[in-house]
Amino acid sequence: MTIRVALFGTGNCGRLALIQLIEDPRFELTAVGVSSADKVGKDAGELAGLDVQTGVAATLGLDAALATKPDCLVYCAMGDTRPVEATADVMAALAAGIDVVGSAPVTWQYPWDFVPDKAIGRLEEAARQGNSSIFITGVDPGFVTDLIPFAFASTCQRIEQIRTMEIADYASYDGKEVMFDVMGFGNEIGELPLLFQPGVLSLAWGTAIRQLAAGLGIEVDEITDAVEQEPAPEDLDVAVGRIKKGTVAALRFEIRGLVGGHPAIVVEHITRLREDLRPDWAQPAQPGGSYRVEITGEPSYAVDICPSSSRGDHNYAAILAAAGRIVNAIPDVIAAVPGLHTTLDLPLGTGKGVYRAPA
Numbered sequence: 001m002t003i004r005v006a007l008f009g010t011g012n013c014g015r016l017a018l019i020q021l022i023e024d025p026r027f028e029l030t031a032v033g034v035s036s037a038d039k040v041g042k043d044a045g046e047l048a049g050l051d052v053q054t055g056v057a058a059t060l061g062l063d064a065a066l067a068t069k070p071d072c073l074v075y076c077a078m079g080d081t082r083p084v085e086a087t088a089d090v091m092a093a094l095a096a097g098i099d100v101v102g103s104a105p106v107t108w109q110y111p112w113d114f115v116p117d118k119a120i121g122r123l124e125e126a127a128r129q130g131n132s133s134i135f136i137t138g139v140d141p142g143f144v145t146d147l148i149p150f151a152f153a154s155t156c157q158r159i160e161q162i163r164t165m166e167i168a169d170y171a172s173y174d175g176k177e178v179m180f181d182v183m184g185f186g187n188e189i190g191e192l193p194l195l196f197q198p199g200v201l202s203l204a205w206g207t208a209i210r211q212l213a214a215g216l217g218i219e220v221d222e223i224t225d226a227v228e229q230e231p232a233p234e235d236l237d238v239a240v241g242r243i244k245k246g247t248v249a250a251l252r253f254e255i256r257g258l259v260g261g262h263p264a265i266v267v268e269h270i271t272r273l274r275e276d277l278r279p280d281w282a283q284p285a286q287p288g289g290s291y292r293v294e295i296t297g298e299p300s301y302a303v304d305i306c307p308s309s310s311r312g313d314h315n316y317a318a319i320l321a322a323a324g325r326i327v328n329a330i331p332d333v334i335a336a337v338p339g340l341h342t343t344l345d346l347p348l349g350t351g352k353g354v355y356r357a358p359a
Helices: 012-023 083-095 117-130 147-153 176-182 200-216 314-328 330-335
Strands: 003-008 027-034 072-075 099-102 133-136 158-169 222-231 236-238 241-243 248-259 262-272 289-298 301-305 339-341
Touching (some): 012 027, 012 314, 072 330, 083 099, 099 330, 117 133, 133 330, 147 158, 158 200, 200 248, 289 314, 314 330
Antiparallel strands (some): 158 289, 236 241, 248 262
């Protein structure tokens, strides 16, 4: 029996989730909701970049997608800059009896100790009202900061530190809002964008740190963060436009979960717009970018994750992985008891249903 699914948000992640919702026989696509008027009326196949006609035309806003009464909503609208509105969207779906999986709002990956108890209670009440469930995930924060480190941590006799890293060249990343407004590429050195305002890094990745800590059975006393920026040595032309000489062209940030003053859990990001910038910072395990999980303990591990795709570069492949993690969670979220779910309580994903014989 196919699962009826609607999708809202056809940006970088939503578009790639849409590919699987069209091609995977486990799912029947009921609707595609968009927030841009120029996408309204376009077939889902066109929005996914596929040479197929699905008969499902994009509609404006969320309400029309919910009106098709899907079993599940895949929510991939922007949540970084509109967390309140995104939360209201997913609560509306839950209250209507529709399960939700998605990439936003990111704080709902593991909201405890960050989101006020009253707000968590309202979301869980919406889920109880609709007899529905929600699971929010991604790549980082997402499976690189929970599923993969948990798998290796389960083999250790002792752990002193878990560090997860994204090391990537973002020159080909075409999300202008993320690149300029969130991360501040092209800003003057010292001019801090949304992501680097006091406490925002700790909020954005603190959910991942708290979830890792919960899996390890420890309590984080404090979360701290730090950022470094590096200027462009000359004008750089990248996917989102021109980065002027002297403005931000590379950055490194760390979020540290402290236990007794020791950084027990660390999330580190190194993002460049050209591979030769700051060669003293960590380098990727493959050209363009990779992820790394380092565990210091007995045994210790250094695990490099090198996503690739026949359809795009390392940035495309990383977002594709996030979309796959979201879509493949749908059957387990539908089967789960009503409420808010995380990697800690959902069944281990095994890739069931995604095998295809080579063409």
